[in-house]
Amino acid sequence: MASPQPGDTPSVDCYWHQWQALIRSGEVLWAAVTRRVAKVTDLAPAEWRVLDMIGCTGSMRISDVAELTQIGMSTVSRQVNKLIDQGYLQVCDEQPEDGRQKWVRLTAEGRAELTPIQQARDGAVRELMMDQMSPSEWSSLCASFERFRLRAEQELAED
Structure with missing residues (x-):
């Protein structure tokens, strides 16, 4: 295969091994981050991602959580219901513009659970990526x- 010339747009094939290394790096980094977070919570990664997303915005519609986390709507609905049952989330009653949409927000217990999760996640990102x-x-x-x-x-x- 000929080497790319100045001005050429390189094909993906030309960089296939680099692409694979990038994907593998992301997978390994995610595994390391989730392992660190698992030391401070019993929540599954998808659950703490939902908790984190809601915690960063104050309150959210479940459909928005699904879109922003790229987790399926049915999975997010199950997770939200589980997090409500555990006392980490509560349904918001003050979002009347669309009664068909369920809005949720963190409880005090949810904030207490989320804080060490965010600290562990942020520490892992800092050490594994930013410090490098x-x-x-x-x-x-x-x-x-x-x-x-x-x-x-x-x-x-x-x-």
């Missing part, structure tokens, strides 16, 4: 992934 890069490398990586996200959202919106 210069601030400019980290900024560049984040900017690149933001571009990727925006392009992927554009494609998803086209369907």
Whole structure:
């Protein structure tokens, strides 16, 4: 196969091994993060992701949680109901604009459960990623992934 020339757009085939390494790195990093978080909670990763998403916004519709976490609606509904039963979430009554949508928010118990989860997750990200890069490398990586996200959202919106 000929080497790419200046101005050529490299094919994905040309970088297949790099792509595979990137995917594998993401999987291993996620496993390390979830292992650290598992030391501070009995919640499953999908459950603490739901708790985290709601905790960051105050209150959310379940459909928005599913969209933002990329977890299926039926799975999110089950998780939300389980988290309500455990006392970590409560249904919001003050969202009257659409009675068909269920809005939820953290309880005090939910906030107490979420705080060490966020600390463990953030510590793992800092140690495993941020500390391995210069601030400019980290900024560049984040900017690149933001571009990727925006392009992927554009494609998803086209369907």
